[in-house]
Amino acid sequence: MTDYDVLRVFCGPNGGYGNELGVVREGSVLPERSDRQELAAKLGFSETVFVDDPERGVIDIYTPTRRLPFAGHPCVGTAWLLDVPELVTPAGVVGVRLDGEFSWIEARAEWAPPRTLRRYASAAEVDALEVPPPGERSERGVSSDEVRGLYAWAWEDEAAGRVRARAFPGRAGGTEEDEATGAAALLLTDQLGRALNITQGRGSQILTAPQPHGWVEVGGRVVLER
Numbered sequence: 001m002t003d004y005d006v007l008r009v010f011c012g013p014n015g016g017y018g019n020e021l022g023v024v025r026e027g028s029v030l031p032e033r034s035d036r037q038e039l040a041a042k043l044g045f046s047e048t049v050f051v052d053d054p055e056r057g058v059i060d061i062y063t064p065t066r067r068l069p070f071a072g073h074p075c076v077g078t079a080w081l082l083d084v085p086e087l088v089t090p091a092g093v094v095g096v097r098l099d100g101e102f103s104w105i106e107a108r109a110e111w112a113p114p115r116t117l118r119r120y121a122s123a124a125e126v127d128a129l130e131v132p133p134p135g136e137r138s139e140r141g142v143s144s145d146e147v148r149g150l151y152a153w154a155w156e157d158e159a160a161g162r163v164r165a166r167a168f169p170g171r172a173g174g175t176e177e178d179e180a181t182g183a184a185a186l187l188l189t190d191q192l193g194r195a196l197n198i199t200q201g202r203g204s205q206i207l208t209a210p211q212p213h214g215w216v217e218v219g220g221r222v223v224l225e226r
Contacts, residue, residue: 002030003025003026004048005226006023006224006226007020007080007081007223007224008222009220009222010180010182010205010220012205012221015223016203018179019046019073019178019181020225021045021048021073022040022043024039024051025051025054025081027050027051027060030050036060036067037065040063046063046169046178046179047062047073048062049074049077050062051082056088057079057087057088060090068113069111070090070107070111070112070113071182071183072181072185073181073182073183075105076182076218076222080098080222081222083098084096087105091108092107092108092111094106094107095107099219102219103222104217104218105219106217107186107216107218108215111183112187113183114149115167117151117184118153120153120154123156126153126164126165126166127166129152129166131176131177149168150167150168151165151187152167153188156199161196162197163196164198164199165184167184179201180220182220185200186218188208189208190216195210205220205221206220207219207220
């Protein structure tokens with residue numbers, strides 16, 4: 001088995017929760033995309049990163065089913081692990097800064113995979129969402145087609161920018177619900193045009209802030225799990 005690190009990205013204030021990430025520091029051991037995709041599927045994390053140049057921060061990102069030009073929590077986690085000033089992704093150059101307990105990236109909304117950003121009336125409604133089997137409806141009447149590919153959010157405290165969110169990527173054979181999704185948080189921040197403090201999943205925390213000229217910062221805590 002290829003050596004890899006496991007991180008948790010966007011952890012809560014007590015270091016718990018966060019979205020697991022696999023990072024293969026020596027991407028050269030698996031240069032072929034087909035081999036990388038196979039390993040990402042075998043590991044089963046929502047994303048796995050292959051580092052092709054640790055000094056320049058060149059990375060390659062895979063879900064269990066496909067390659068991504070950019071993704072939020074893989075960039076935040078890998079930036080923390082490599083401690084580099086920037087990351088080079090197929091989508092573009094991602095700015096990086098480390099600020100105390102938080103690791104930050106700066107990216108553009110157009111780099112993020114498309115999502116349906118749906119606002120709900122309350123955090124309780126977001127908490128109540130279920131992911132039914134394909135073709136079926138949940139007890140609350142939300143079909144799989146409506147939920148899959150959805151970033152569900154609601155204000156917990158609009159004045160303070162506090163948001164409750166859950167993400168359902170709808171990947172066939174992959175992750176049913178993402179514990180923390182930096183790219184979706186980036187899209188929501190770009191849409192709302194304001195800094196956000198997002199609680200996603202069971203208790204992960206994502207911080208964001210819009211920047212000049214269409215850039216958005218996304219930050220969070222990172223823990224090395226193994």
